[in-house]
Amino acid sequence: MSTYAGAPFPSSCALNRELLGNPLSANDDSSQPQTGAKSIQYIPGNPAIGLLPNEVYDYLSKELATPLLDELYAQLWLVARKSGHHIDALHTQKAKGRAIIPSEDPRLHLIWDRNKIYIKPVPLCLLNHEFWVRYLQPLKGASSESPSPVPKSPEPAASVFDSAIAIGFMRSYASLVKSPLDFAIAKESYLIPTEVDWVEWSIFINHFRVEDDSVAKRYHYGQLRLSRLNWVVRIFRPNKTRTRWFYETSCWSIGEFMERATFPLVFLFASVSIALSSMQVALAVPVDLLWSHSSDDELQEMNRAFWLFSIAVVLLWLVTWVLLLGIPVVALCSQVFWGFRNREKPARDTSTV
Numbered sequence: 001m002s003t004y005a006g007a008p009f010p011s012s013c014a015l016n017r018e019l020l021g022n023p024l025s026a027n028d029d030s031s032q033p034q035t036g037a038k039s040i041q042y043i044p045g046n047p048a049i050g051l052l053p054n055e056v057y058d059y060l061s062k063e064l065a066t067p068l069l070d071e072l073y074a075q076l077w078l079v080a081r082k083s084g085h086h087i088d089a090l091h092t093q094k095a096k097g098r099a100i101i102p103s104e105d106p107r108l109h110l111i112w113d114r115n116k117i118y119i120k121p122v123p124l125c126l127l128n129h130e131f132w133v134r135y136l137q138p139l140k141g142a143s144s145e146s147p148s149p150v151p152k153s154p155e156p157a158a159s160v161f162d163s164a165i166a167i168g169f170m171r172s173y174a175s176l177v178k179s180p181l182d183f184a185i186a187k188e189s190y191l192i193p194t195e196v197d198w199v200e201w202s203i204f205i206n207h208f209r210v211e212d213d214s215v216a217k218r219y220h221y222g223q224l225r226l227s228r229l230n231w232v233v234r235i236f237r238p239n240k241t242r243t244r245w246f247y248e249t250s251c252w253s254i255g256e257f258m259e260r261a262t263f264p265l266v267f268l269f270a271s272v273s274i275a276l277s278s279m280q281v282a283l284a285v286p287v288d289l290l291w292s293h294s295s296d297d298e299l300q301e302m303n304r305a306f307w308l309f310s311i312a313v314v315l316l317w318l319v320t321w322v323l324l325l326g327i328p329v330v331a332l333c334s335q336v337f338w339g340f341r342n343r344e345k346p347a348r349d350t351s352t353v
Contacts, residue, residue, distance in 0.1 A: 007132035008167060009207035015127035015196050018044050020134065023051030044131060045124025056135050060161045063123050064169055066107050068240045068247070069218045072229075075236055076221050078336060079228040084168070084212055086222030087175035090182040090189075093117055100189045110172060113226035113250055121191045122173060126166055127204070136163040168219025170208040175222065177205065226250060275317040282310040 021039035043049040049059045069076070080086060087110060093100060099116040103109070108118035125131045177186050183201060186192045192201065212220050229247035237244060285307040 006137050007129050008170075008210075009129065009132075009204060011129040013200075013204045013207065014129040015193070015200055015204050016044050016124055018128060020044075020051060020128070020130050023053075043125050044128045051134075053135065057161045060135070060166070062106075063104075064106050064165050066109075066165075066218045068107055068238060069224075070216075071238045071240050072232055072236065073217045073220075075232050076224070078232055080221050080224050082221060084171065084215060084219050084222055085175055087172055088223065089178045090176050090185040091179065094185065100185065100191075102190050106169075108248060109169070110223040111226050111229065111248065112223055117223065119176065119189070119191055120169075122170070122193075124193065126170060127193070127196075132163075132166075135161065136166050138163050162216060164214065165216040165218070167208060167210065168215030170205070171210060171215055171219060172222070174205050174209050177201065271317060271320070275314055278310040278313040278317070282307055282314070285310075 019039040021041045023041070041051060043051065043056060043059060046059070049055055076082070088096065090100065093112075097115050098112060101116050101118045102121050103118040104120060105118075106120055109120040111118050173192075177183050177192070180198050183192075183198050187194055226248060227250075230245070230250075233241050233243075233247045234245055241247070243249070285303045287307075
């Protein structure tokens with residue numbers, strides 16, 4: 001990973017160039033830098049949050065931290081492939097029929113369910129070089145030999161924020177926005193600022209194409225399926241979950257829940273009814289008379305036809321249910337087995353499913 005005065009990118013590549021003021025003297029005009037440019041006393045993009053370190057770290061935790069996924073890290077191999085590059089570009093998400101849902105909840109970032117995927121917009125402060133220098137220094141291995149040209153505010157010893165989380169978050173955008181088409185979709189979905197152009201974005205995001213050792217553990221994985229996360233929560237019962245049954249509730253009304261449940265229930269009822277009716281017909285026909293010679297050959301042939309048809313329907317019903325249940329079970333078991341074998345290995349294949 002490139003290091004430019006404590007930031008992953010040089011100041012010349014910053015997409016937000018607002019100057020940050022001194023948080024300890026917000027009302028003192030004499031503390032403003034005499035450069036002709038006015039500084040701000042708040043986080044870029046959020047005037048409600050000041051520049052005091054504790055406020056900034058609290059803000060970053062609410063915006064980027066994923067404590068529940070961190071707690072479930074050891075079980076995430078059950079949910080998805082262990083690869084930070086396991087992320088479809090935005091145009092691929094569209095091609096797969098998924099609607100892009102902007103969400104400010106960091107725990108929903110890159111979580112997909114059926115026909116939608118949740119993506120957190122880029123906080124404006126992460127596009128500011130000075131913000132990285134002040135508040136997103138690496139927890140370990142930070143170099144102190146070359147002084148930064150930007151004055152740093154005093155940091156409290158008890159409150160820090162892991163910059164690997166922010167780097168991992170930005171790295172996810174390196175996979176989401178790879179082409180001008182992805183860039184246009186991102187702007188339409190309010191994921192990145194509208195004033196940024198494609199060339200600037202390409203140069204900027206290229207500095208976040210880093211390896212897993214530079215990002216937080218959550219970003220060792222890419223996009224995660226919500227239905228599997230729900231089952232992981234139900235089975236392992238993490239402490240930081242909001243509910244014991246869901247990672248995130250997918251149905252927000254009884255009507256939506258009934259709409260989803262109606263088709264499977266109707267299909268189950270109809271298939272069982274057909275099977276039972278066929279069994280009744282098969283049992284109603286005397287088997288010992290089906291193949292014997294009788295005076296009424298037409299009636300016997302009709303009984304034989306109905307009996308054979310009923311048996312065929314029952315067999316077809318059995319085959320259908322074996323396939324409906326067997327194929328998903330075999331596929332799921334193979335995925336779980338593959339994930340178990342490779343849970344500690346970085347994925348070589350960066351393609352997504």
